[in-house]
């Protein structure tokens with residue numbers, strides 16, 4: 185009895201059921217984080233002990249089900265089947281029992297010894313509902329314990345139960361068979377006998393589970409069986425016959441019928457163990473949902489909400505934007521006043537301060553947008569967005585689950601493209617990756633803010649920018665449709681839609697999530713934007729000695745002389761002083777035009793001429809390949825051509841207004857920025873995630889082409905209907 189014993193347990197459960205919180209509460213600091221072999225899904229392992237028993241704990245990836253539709257599901261069930269943990273602890277969000285029990289039924293089918301951790305029991309209590317844990321445990325043959333993860337409540341009880349179950353001493357534990365009804369059972373029994381004889385990698389799989397999964401056409405399992413020799417192949421033939429038979433009987437795929445049976449079983453359990461909250465408190469979530477996920481109003485409300493987010497972003501962002509603007513101007517003024525004239529001063533003031541400063545101004549907008557997105561996510565509304573958009577997503581050959589990576593694309597396309605890993609089929613993934621860059625990432629926001637600030641009235645700005653985002657969505661749908669009919673034929677795989685209950689997000693959680701996303705921008709400003717600004721400054725400053733069309737210096741000197749004589753003109757606007765300023769601007773403009781960057785722009789100009797973009801815009805778009813914010817800093821550098829002494833300069837916006845751009849071409853420019861490839865970082869991620877140069881090249885190529893076509897269409901159609 186005193187001999188050191190050890191056992192291994194795995195934590196399974198839906199995402200957000202509190203698995204990781206419980207894991208941390210159980211293992212404390214004694215854990216380490218790695219990856220599951222061969223995939224990029226996080227694996228957490230740790231230990232604890234109870235009365236001399238060492239308990240190893242593994243945190244399985246969060247899943248709603250144990251089909252083979254996603255990497256997470258495959259990792260979780262492989263671990264349970266192949267590594268055979270002594271006990272599987274199913275962490276359940278008790279305030280959401282019905283949805284969570286679906287996974288329990290599948291864990292039971294895997295033949296594991298299961299202990300149910302009824303977590304979030306505090307939230308359950310708040311709703312006024314209650315669960316009869318004892319009855320639940322007896323019905324499922326798996327004891328249930330209440331826990332509150334972040335408070336550590338119930339952990340000791342949970343661990344004691346786990347040890348008892350592992351040692352075979354718990355009276356409740358028994359194998360419960362989930363009934364599928366006479367007809368299906370009559371096929372399951374003989375097939376299960378056959379499955380028992382299969383030699384699946386020499387690991388005994390639960391035979392009834394093998395049969396059920398094979399009948400459900402579970403690819404992972406079918407591959408395993410077909411590789412197990414001749415008996416496996418014959419078994420699969422029989423499975424196929426039975427599938428056909430069941431199909432003709434029910435007029436539906438067997439997997440659909442089987443899923444219905446599991447839900448039926450769950451509904452039955454619920455009736456026995458779950459007491460609904462008193463009527464007046466009946467799930468506020470449901471009431472909210474009756475509006476927010478309403479068949480007709482749902483989508484309009486969703487768009488209204490997104491539109492509101494943009495309004496908020498710009499209304500609240502305006503004041504801090506002015507402060508940062510003033511701050512940058514002050515720094516620039518300070519540097520100009522205190523540095524000796526020359527190249528170094530120009531690098532600091534015209535290159536770095538004006539390049540980095542022009543992006544820094546947009547930090548408030550970006551942080552407010554991120555804060556709004558975090559709020560929608562933490563409150564549970566984002567999941568509804570996936571639900572609402574499911575129908576729309578089907579239009580483009582994907583389903584609602586693929587909407588989450590698309591939403592994340594509004595933040596940053598790189599992690600969003602990585603998030604497509606949760607999609608089941610390769611086809612779904614590639615399709616999602618191809619259209620993701622059309623979701624306007626926040627790096628593009630500074631460009632929109634700048635341009636709308638220059639060419640549209642402040643009251644219109646939010647709506648104009650919203651329309652750009654909408655354009656991205658519409659194009660994503662169009663391209664998705666096109667691709668799923670041409671290069672990526674097929675249809676989306678089915679999945680269970682998850683609707684977590686609404687929660688009021690905590691301020692702390694909001695701040696953490698906002699900061700996690702926003703800090704990337706701060707890092708970028710010190711990195712790629714700083715370097716980009718220096719490179720662009722260099723290209724626009726050299727060569728220094730260029731031949732100008734006339735001798736500006738001599739002309740300036742002449743006017744200066746005149747001014748010295750006629751002192752009455754000094755300081756008066758629109759006169760000699762002004763003339764000098766104009767001459768200096770003209771000189772500087774011509775010099776930049778003849779610099780390296782100007783020459784590059786001129787080479788590119790013909791490509792953009794049909795879009796009515798000038799060479800400065802061309803250069804901006806070119807440098808934007810590195811990162812979208814650089815479009816703004818490039819313009820910052822290219823247009824900061826006024827004399828430095830001019831402290832009253834109204835900056836980039838004023839310079840843009842004086843350029844050849846019109847509201848129409850500026851809108852086409854924004855559309856171009858929206859559509860063509862987001863940035864080098866995203867291209868690298870696409871390369872990694874598709875593992876194919878061909879798809880990467882396709883993604884970049886189609887985007888540039890589409891950008892050109894759409895911008896062209898905007899300019900042409902716009903001038904036709906008299907907007908130009």
Ligand code: GDP
Nearest residue numbers: 199200201202203204205303304307332333334
């Ligand atoms: P996982 O996705 O299953 O690993 O879930 P996490 O452990 O990350 O938890 C998701 C959220 O639920 C976190 O914000 C936790 O603080 C919270 N949480 C975890 N356990 C409980 C609980 O028992 N009660 C309540 N109210 N919240 C909890």
Ligand code: MG
Nearest residue numbers: 203204205246
């Ligand atoms: Mg987790």
